[in-house]
Amino acid sequence: MVPTRFLLYLSLVTLIPFVGCGTPPQKMNLSEAAMIPLPSSMKEDGSSFALSPSSKIKLNDAALQNLADYLKGLLGSSTGYALETATGSDLDQGDIYLQLTEIEGNAEAYILEIKEDHLVIKGSEKGIFYGIQTLRQLLPPAIEYRKSQEGPWLVPTGMIEDAPVYAYRGAMLDVARHFFGVEDVKRYIDLISSFKINHLHLHLSDDQGWRIEIRSWPKLATHGGSTQVGGGKGGFYTQDQYTELVDYAAKRFITIVPEIDMPGHTNAILTSYPQLSCDGKDRELYTGIEVGFSTLCTKKESTYRFVDDVIRELSLITPGRYIHIGGDESLVTPLEDYIPFMERVQKIVTSYNKRVMGWDEIAHADLERRAVVQYWSEAENALKGVEKGAKVLMSPANRVYLDMQYDSTSPLGLHWAAYIDVDSAYLWNPSDLVQGIGQDDIIGVEAPLWSETLTKMDDIEYMAFPRLAAIAEVAWTPSAQRDWQQFRQRLAKFSARFDAMDVNYYPSPLIPWDGGIEKALN
Ligand code: TNX
Numbered sequence: 001m002v003p004t005r006f007l008l009y010l011s012l013v014t015l016i017p018f019v020g021c022g023t024p025p026q027k028m029n030l031s032e033a034a035m036i037p038l039p040s041s042m043k044e045d046g047s048s049f050a051l052s053p054s055s056k057i058k059l060n061d062a063a064l065q066n067l068a069d070y071l072k073g074l075l076g077s078s079t080g081y082a083l084e085t086a087t088g089s090d091l092d093q094g095d096i097y098l099q100l101t102e103i104e105g106n107a108e109a110y111i112l113e114i115k116e117d118h119l120v121i122k123g124s125e126k127g128i129f130y131g132i133q134t135l136r137q138l139l140p141p142a143i144e145y146r147k148s149q150e151g152p153w154l155v156p157t158g159m160i161e162d163a164p165v166y167a168y169r170g171a172m173l174d175v176a177r178h179f180f181g182v183e184d185v186k187r188y189i190d191l192i193s194s195f196k197i198n199h200l201h202l203h204l205s206d207d208q209g210w211r212i213e214i215r216s217w218p219k220l221a222t223h224g225g226s227t228q229v230g231g232g233k234g235g236f237y238t239q240d241q242y243t244e245l246v247d248y249a250a251k252r253f254i255t256i257v258p259e260i261d262m263p264g265h266t267n268a269i270l271t272s273y274p275q276l277s278c279d280g281k282d283r284e285l286y287t288g289i290e291v292g293f294s295t296l297c298t299k300k301e302s303t304y305r306f307v308d309d310v311i312r313e314l315s316l317i318t319p320g321r322y323i324h325i326g327g328d329e330s331l332v333t334p335l336e337d338y339i340p341f342m343e344r345v346q347k348i349v350t351s352y353n354k355r356v357m358g359w360d361e362i363a364h365a366d367l368e369r370r371a372v373v374q375y376w377s378e379a380e381n382a383l384k385g386v387e388k389g390a391k392v393l394m395s396p397a398n399r400v401y402l403d404m405q406y407d408s409t410s411p412l413g414l415h416w417a418a419y420i421d422v423d424s425a426y427l428w429n430p431s432d433l434v435q436g437i438g439q440d441d442i443i444g445v446e447a448p449l450w451s452e453t454l455t456k457m458d459d460i461e462y463m464a465f466p467r468l469a470a471i472a473e474v475a476w477t478p479s480a481q482r483d484w485q486q487f488r489q490r491l492a493k494f495s496a497r498f499d500a501m502d503v504n505y506y507p508s509p510l511i512p513w514d515g516g517i518e519k520a521l522n
Helices: 004-019 062-079 125-138 182-193 239-251 267-272 301-316 335-351 360-364 379-387 422-426 457-464 467-476 484-492 494-500 516-521
Strands: 041-051 057-059 085-087 095-100 110-114 118-123 153-162 168-174 199-203 255-262 322-326 355-359 372-375 391-394 442-449
Touching: 057 062, 062 085, 062 095, 062 125, 095 125, 110 125, 118 125, 125 153, 168 182, 168 467, 182 199, 182 239, 182 457, 199 442, 239 255, 255 301, 301 322, 301 335, 322 335, 335 355, 335 360, 355 360, 360 372, 360 379, 372 379, 379 391, 422 467, 422 484, 442 457, 442 467, 457 467, 467 484, 484 494, 494 516
Parallel strands: 057 085, 057 095, 095 118, 168 199, 168 442, 199 255, 255 322, 322 355, 355 372, 372 391, 391 442
Antiparallel strands: 041 153, 110 118, 110 153
16 A cells, blocks of 8 residues: 555645746846846845746826736747736736836936846836836846747846936938838837837938928928939838828837938928929939039928928927927038028927927027937037037037947948947046036937948948947946946847847957857857
């Protein structure tokens, strides 16, 4: 006869793995995790949390359903788990709890508390979104695959309390020199949002192309948008497509900032409507790279009717507060014409309840209340802007222009401002850049990606990554906590994550890359 004690032992041994809910906790150190941007504070406690097939996403407020769906979209395919949503704070083993709550001091703050048996993300909706991005980076890189992978899906335990230094963390995409369609822009939005970027500035017009449907001036898009640098077919967004992008971005807490560049960089306008130039003569579409030869006629009343129509239509489909009016490199507009033009255009923008943003040259004009001067090349202009009461958006070309080559061997990009490898994009501090422009004058940092040499999504990814990760940290993390050597080590671990996301990143020789997804999976 088998002793009952032995039977009891046998049943316990076979049952334990099932009642024990999968993966037992392991020793893990939160401070060794590769997070970018680095959170402003964290405490580790040396153990781990595991997602499990029965993990649920619990909410304290039905308003978080969109975030729960988004989170499930991120984690559901690679884990293969159902990740059902439920309302209530009754937490079971493996649950993720999203808790809508106000954190004092910063509307973008979040708290991520990871315990062995559950984890909690607290904050405003936006804060919770950023907590989700951090959680994503704490999970193994294979979480980024779109098809089901082997776990375990462990997260180091501890507590992160985090908030950004700058409220405006931007990327700009030039869709004028080469046109990029809705799907490409959505992918860019997905990629930049993982680094907690919250604005996407679209450079919608330039000499080579006009990229947004304007119903009152239809030829802008149909004719002005019909080509691009190199003579390809170009393209434009219908207002419905633009709205689709605005909505897609908003779900990722990104605000679209549309730019109509004026009074220079306007050949595509003038070829569509020659009456907007002073000589009224017909012009050809332009597919070269050199600029600085075109200007709207600042003296004609019809020019201002045109600007009013464009800004009105754009304002109606742009929920964000900023309209960018360009203003750079107007080399054939005399300053005495440029200034009154820029002043009138700003008034048009504010008449539609929008705030003005413009390249640093706009500081030559008087500035509307709450205008933002985007510093790209002339410190003197940016300073003048601050003296006139404006705020500054930092885009120093020799640090953050993502179209600059990494080094002299880069197959894509220009190098008029500098060669910019990852160290140069990382090793600067916005409030130390221009004497007289301090943190309070600065709304944030934006990394423009001009597209003269870029024709496809792979090119965008190659120029943006990994530099955009460095710039995102400059904008988010307090400078006293940033350290280049330590950043290199963290970035090194992103090779696997970029591989899993199929990002065509530049493997900078300055980074001790960790071996990619193959190594991570073995
Ligand atoms: C300067 S930056 C420009 C753009 C070019 C870029 C190329 C700025 C406001 N104007 O028109 O595309 O350089 O790097």
